Amino acid sequence: MYKFILGIVILLVLGSCGGSENPEKYMQAGFVHFQKQEYDQAIANYQKVVELEPRAAAAYNMLGMAYRLKANQLGLAELRSKEIAAFQKSIEADPNYWVAMVNLGATYYYRGEKAKAAPLFKKALTLNSQHPEKEQLEKMIAEGEARP
Numbered sequence: 001m002y003k004f005i006l007g008i009v010i011l012l013v014l015g016s017c018g019g020s021e022n023p024e025k026y027m028q029a030g031f032v033h034f035q036k037q038e039y040d041q042a043i044a045n046y047q048k049v050v051e052l053e054p055r056a057a058a059a060y061n062m063l064g065m066a067y068r069l070k071a072n073q074l075g076l077a078e079l080r081s082k083e084i085a086a087f088q089k090s091i092e093a094d095p096n097y098w099v100a101m102v103n104l105g106a107t108y109y110y111r112g113e114k115a116k117a118a119p120l121f122k123k124a125l126t127l128n129s130q131h132p133e134k135e136q137l138e139k140m141i142a143e144g145e146a147r148p
Helices: 002-019 023-035 039-052 057-074 077-093 098-110 114-127 134-145
Strands: none
Touching: 023 039, 023 057, 039 057, 057 077, 057 098, 077 098, 098 114, 098 134, 114 134
16 A cells, blocks of 8 residues: 555656646757757747747747748748747737847838838837847838838
């Protein structure tokens, strides 16, 4: 009987140790795959992060970047909509996450939707006035705000 109870206790302890998944583990794995240009694996890992942590703005942003680069490789339009959705989710999760604003703005800008990009770049510069590409972003804002 003692061995049976001890076995149950050990199973419960082991189950509780391995049962909780760590989003950071998936985030790190996503970075590794992203750097190796293994975008499907990166996407799977970032999706796991946002499943575990729905407010993980950085994970949504990296998910958007993985979709962007996969779309660049394959030329598939449906990946662009996933890219945009991921960047939007990042900004929803953290309305002050300027990195995702710049990335979403760049997506719109290079799609020719410069008027959509300008307010994103503007807000990003308000949040990070020392952005290393400030001059370029200001030019892009001016283009987006220009009247045809």
